[in-house]
Amino acid sequence: MMPREVAIVAFAQAPTVRRSDQLSEVELLMPVLHDVLGQVGLRAGEIGFTCSGSSDYLAGRAFSFTMALDGVGAWPPISESHVEMDGAWALYEAWVALLTGQADTALVYAYGKSSPGSVRDVLTRQLDPYYVAPLWPDSVSLAALQAQALIDAGHTDERELAGIAARSRTAAEANPSAQLVGSAPPDVLLAEEYVVQPLRRHDCPPVGDGAAAVVLAAGDTALDLCPRPAWIHGIDHRVEAHSLGVRDLTDSPSTRLAAEHAGLFEAPVDTAELHAPFTSQEVVLRRALGLDEEVAVNPSGGALAANPVMAAGLIRLGEAAAAVHRGESQRAVAHATSGPCLQQNLVAVLEAR
Amino acid sequence: MPEVLSAPLVVEFPFTRSLGPVQSAFLTGLRERTLLGVRASDGRILMPPVEYDPVTAEELRDLVEVAGTGTVTTWAWNPHPRPGQPLTAPFAWVLVRLDGADTALLHALDARGPEEVSSGTRVRVRWAAERRGAITDIVCFERLDEGGRPDGHADSQGKKSRQSDNRPERPRATTPHTGRFDGDPVTGIVTAARLDYTYTSGRAQSRFLTALTGRRIIGERCPDCRKTYVPPRGACPTCGVATDEQVEVGPRGTVTTYCVVNVKARNLDIEVPYVYAHIALDGADLGLHARIGGIPYDQVRMGLRVEAVWVDDDRLAPTLASVDHFRPTGEPDADYDTYKELL
Numbered sequence: 001m002m003p004r005e006v007a008i009v010a011f012a013q014a015p016t017v018r019r020s021d022q023l024s025e026v027e028l029l030m031p032v033l034h035d036v037l038g039q040v041g042l043r044a045g046e047i048g049f050t051c052s053g054s055s056d057y058l059a060g061r062a063f064s065f066t067m068a069l070d071g072v073g074a075w076p077p078i079s080e081s082h083v084e085m086d087g088a089w090a091l092y093e094a095w096v097a098l099l100t101g102q103a104d105t106a107l108v109y110a111y112g113k114s115s116p117g118s119v120r121d122v123l124t125r126q127l128d129p130y131y132v133a134p135l136w137p138d139s140v141s142l143a144a145l146q147a148q149a150l151i152d153a154g155h156t157d158e159r160e161l162a163g164i165a166a167r168s169r170t171a172a173e174a175n176p177s178a179q180l181v182g183s184a185p186p187d188v189l190l191a192e193e194y195v196v197q198p199l200r201r202h203d204c205p206p207v208g209d210g211a212a213a214v215v216l217a218a219g220d221t222a223l224d225l226c227p228r229p230a231w232i233h234g235i236d237h238r239v240e241a242h243s244l245g246v247r248d249l250t251d252s253p254s255t256r257l258a259a260e261h262a263g264l265f266e267a268p269v270d271t272a273e274l275h276a277p278f279t280s281q282e283v284v285l286r287r288a289l290g291l292d293e294e295v296a297v298n299p300s301g302g303a304l305a306a307n308p309v310m311a312a313g314l315i316r317l318g319e320a321a322a323a324v325h326r327g328e329s330q331r332a333v334a335h336a337t338s339g340p341c342l343q344q345n346l347v348a349v350l351e352a353r
Numbered sequence: 354m355p356e357v358l359s360a361p362l363v364v365e366f367p368f369t370r371s372l373g374p375v376q377s378a379f380l381t382g383l384r385e386r387t388l389l390g391v392r393a394s395d396g397r398i399l400m401p402p403v404e405y406d407p408v409t410a411e412e413l414r415d416l417v418e419v420a421g422t423g424t425v426t427t428w429a430w431n432p433h434p435r436p437g438q439p440l441t442a443p444f445a446w447v448l449v450r451l452d453g454a455d456t457a458l459l460h461a462l463d464a465r466g467p468e469e470v471s472s473g474t475r476v477r478v479r480w481a482a483e484r485r486g487a488i489t490d491i492v493c494f495e496r497l498d499e500g501g502r503p504d505g506h507a508d509s510q511g512k513k514s515r516q517s518d519n520r521p522e523r524p525r526a527t528t529p530h531t532g533r534f535d536g537d538p539v540t541g542i543v544t545a546a547r548l549d550y551t552y553t554s555g556r557a558q559s560r561f562l563t564a565l566t567g568r569r570i571i572g573e574r575c576p577d578c579r580k581t582y583v584p585p586r587g588a589c590p591t592c593g594v595a596t597d598e599q600v601e602v603g604p605r606g607t608v609t610t611y612c613v614v615n616v617k618a619r620n621l622d623i624e625v626p627y628v629y630a631h632i633a634l635d636g637a638d639l640g641l642h643a644r645i646g647g648i649p650y651d652q653v654r655m656g657l658r659v660e661a662v663w664v665d666d667d668r669l670a671p672t673l674a675s676v677d678h679f680r681p682t683g684e685p686d687a688d689y690d691t692y693k694e695l696l
Binding site for chain 2: 241
């Protein structure tokens, strides 16, 4: 049997904002769902499979993902699933459903509303509960440990990190959905105080509320729905040991392995959308993926410009797909991460045909 | 439209986990000021120890004792400690490879400033005076001076680190260990978890809750299927569209179904038995839950016509508790066909 070809045929996102007090999660999400379904002219009931990614811990609302489903229109009952992960992993589940012929189309969405809580503290609750979580090490502190290891190993320095921040937020000036747009030059950034040394504010992602959605379609259906589908050449995701002290924080073997399985190294890419919430993590990912200066890295601004937790990874896949849709990319790589210090990584290779 | 309502929300729970044999030995060891690692399939000593090999997933059981001294492998200066973190004064997060171990442990290092810390800094464990078998039995690490002694600088509470273990430090050596100690083994952990939020209710729920303070019940109508939802959540779950048309419903309605409550709820000053009912307010297409009063519990029935009884003016608030209960109106019972879709 010939394997099916699956493509991302539509992408929509909400502008990421620092606070969305006026909106419940479903109110935040609904316009994005209408946008993405409108692009392909489908109603929720015509979609074969729906899968979402979110975390109730962000806003402290139990079963918020079932409330969010109100925005889909799930009656009569639809075929539906949810992952308590970034929406990139929901996309993976939907991709598998389409590959195996369970459905011809899929709606994938994700949202994150971090503003009601303190995301630095909330994320400590995903850590090893025996040896790590009782110490409440926040997400910036853990990223700082990784950044220092990179500096000690000679892989980067604070000036290069400031350059990554400035480049990302300058690129975001062209992205209407970005939250943090424009940047002072690196020299000015380097005069700022540390948040957790060696990371300064510019090295960290903005905290924001946002949502995103994509539509997947298989075979001829994709061609019917989109003039230039972003065909998924491959996706894989891999996880590293959960104990930080066991890992080499300067490398990401899980990213490299996922990229190999996704077929990244079979041909060059022109565009990379990397989910690197901290500047130092872009250094790790570039090395793991073997990206050279020819590749446009995070033309959207990346997670340094907008990082709605649980949606930021899906947005990387959506931005890469949108670059293919627009004819700006022939072959793109998209990456999503989860957990502390790039613990778990998903890599997708998207192509125009 | 009214302002969006907000309120503090605390999610708090004692996170309770049982331990595997390796974790149990490690945490019992901490209580006894003994540091136990585990030998991995490739011979490395993992510290902190895990139950399964991180590469091969084989079960690991060979415990070894490692030293209370070690070397910083990476660090991060934390100038603004957050609630729950090991020290309240500025400190360095560190990964420490203890002497005799091949992997590193995450903890805090007490130091006066970032200039005192680097990768390669020699450190030792500062034990808590009272230990219970938890990672926090290690208060933090402290720096060793050139001669392998603590530098004795004041800890975060301003006291000298007098509770430190002053036994001579052993060189890089690992000793097999049974994992057994005097006293009961530690078999579980309880970690207090508390997260503070500011809950905001969004547009639709804020309109609903604010209207209650004026003794009005506001639903929202779907522009597609024309159903009116009470309480409104901002979206029609059938059509997946925003419900932004406000409709006043009630205050009268029909009991569609009910139950008799015989168990007294904690913190609820209502005599049992009482009736809790699903009420279809006039004009609403979704039932609301409420208590029925003003009628003996065994006379409540499907189709009973009821109306809202509001609390006194000074107790009106943006909460459903502003409706104290529903009582019979005295109207004839509603015909089954008028509410059967709302069951």
